[in-house]
Amino acid sequence: MSHSLLLNLHDLACGYQDQRVVQHLNLHLNAGDIGCLLGPSGCGKTTTLRAIAGFEPVHAGEIQLAGEVISRAGFTLAPEKRRIGMVFQDYALFPHLNVAQNIAFGIRKHPQLERITDELLELVNLKGLGQRYPHELSGGQQQRVALARALAPEPQLLLLDEPFSNLDGELRRKLSHEVRDILKLRGTSAILVTHDQEEAFAVSDHVGVFKEGRLEQWDTPYNLYHEPATPFVASFIGQGYFIRGQLQTPDSVQTELGVLRGNRAYAWPTGGAVDVLLRPDDIVPAPDSPLKARVTSKTFLGSSTLYRLQLPSGSQLESVFPSHADHRPGEEVGISVAAEHLVLFQA
Ligand SMILES: Nc1ncnc2c1ncn2[C@@H]1O[C@H](COP(=O)(O)OP(=O)(O)OP(=O)(O)O)[C@@H](O)[C@H]1O
Structure with a gap:
């Protein structure tokens, strides 16, 4: 390609x-x-x-x-x-044309019209539905017709x-x-x-x-x-919270969770305030850890459970625990930080 x-x-x-x-x-x-x-x-x-x-x-x-x-x-x-082809949110199919005619709309004068339409019907998994009209299709099928129609003129x-x-x-x-x-x-x-x-x-x-x-x-x-x-x-993509820290060396930061070290260097003045991004997969359960957090709420996800936690300072965190680890809101749990990638922003 x-x-x-x-x-x-x-x-x-x-x-x-x-x-x-x-x-x-x-x-x-x-x-x-x-x-x-x-x-x-x-x-x-x-x-x-x-x-x-x-x-x-x-x-x-x-x-x-x-x-x-x-x-x-x-x-x-x-x-x-x-x-440039376009596929719209509302499909915008022509209601008076059947599926095959909708797909062929942009290539009406093409000598291979029938072959291309058949290929596209097959590609979008609508073989055999070429004679149906848009109102006789489900939403997903209508969107597939819209896709095939947009692809037809290549x-x-x-x-x-x-x-x-x-x-x-x-x-x-x-x-x-x-x-x-x-x-x-x-x-x-x-x-x-x-x-x-x-x-x-x-x-x-x-x-x-x-x-x-x-x-x-x-x-x-x-x-x-x-x-x-x-x-x-950082906040729009995925989940997670920021905690405040102080840059110690280009790749380590002092926080209320101790000194966190990452595999990426930041060329900012040492001692400066930074915000540290902690994703739920960066915080792991560690029953014997001296680091404790209080469970504020949890969401059962099936194979895992997402816990919302609060540190003694009031800072919030999220953590993914194995599904069988069952803690109640208010309970204190041991945690440790397993973040190889430290994502920092100057505060
Ligand atoms: N035809 C228009 N005339 C004037 N302003 C418009 C027109 N269409 C959109 N806007 C304005 O342009 C801005 C961006 O709109 P746009 O539709 O690009 O956003 P979007 O990111 O696609 O949002 P959404 O996810 O809600 O569709 C908005 O402030 C909107 O009010």
Whole structure:
């Protein structure tokens, strides 16, 4: 598979009329990769997607697709000239066309129309349903038709705007994995918009975390979790709490849990105040440990239990205990810190 640069957003600003929603946006997507724009409601994800699609002009910076500028201030290549496909949250199927006709809509004059439609029906697991109409399909099936329709013209890039948000939990998870498999099988590059972190991680190679119109970090799911670039990313991705500490050496910090040492050096002045990120998997049960915390609440997760804990100072922590370790709220438990990766921010 090619790893050439496909999509390049360079110092992009976009929005509506005089309102700049997104500023100084830089990101790259390689051919064959799936990227995701993730962030709280109203942070500019859909606005960015619409600018990439060519539905909205850009205010500054530029968008390049396969080396060609498709948007810059004062120039917007028309959406239909972009070889970009789109899948919407509400599927947007044509109700008066059957499934096969919906899928074939963008390639109506193609000589191999029937063969391509049949292949796509099979790809999205809807073989035999080509003659049905959209209202005769479930939500998940309708979304698969929308995906097949968008894939039919072989777009260079597929944009998916909250494609699973009308579906419920189990189906949503299943379909998001299926969509990743389908895109990877065809080598289709895609950008997905979602506010669901689990979905972003399940589908994407790279995820961009937005906060109020700014991209805070564009990285792999692994790095977002383990190497968050900002406190916002650290708290938005995954679970965990910060405790205050004092940097002792570049890789160790004095805290109320003792001296914590990580495998990463921070070139900040020693003695300075830092916030230490502690994820639930960084805190482990240790019955004989002198470090004690009080259970404030717990959530049974099946194979494990998530405990919310309070230190004598009042600081909060979370910890994943084995499922059989049964402690009640108010009880004191022994803990130890098992964090190889120390994530610190200057306080
Ligand atoms: N057509 C529009 N005209 C003017 N402002 C708009 C328009 N659409 C969205 N906005 C504003 O732009 C900002 C970003 O909206 P956007 O839809 O990009 O957010 P989002 O991150 O996709 O949020 P959500 O997850 O809720 O869909 C919001 O303040 C919104 O009110």
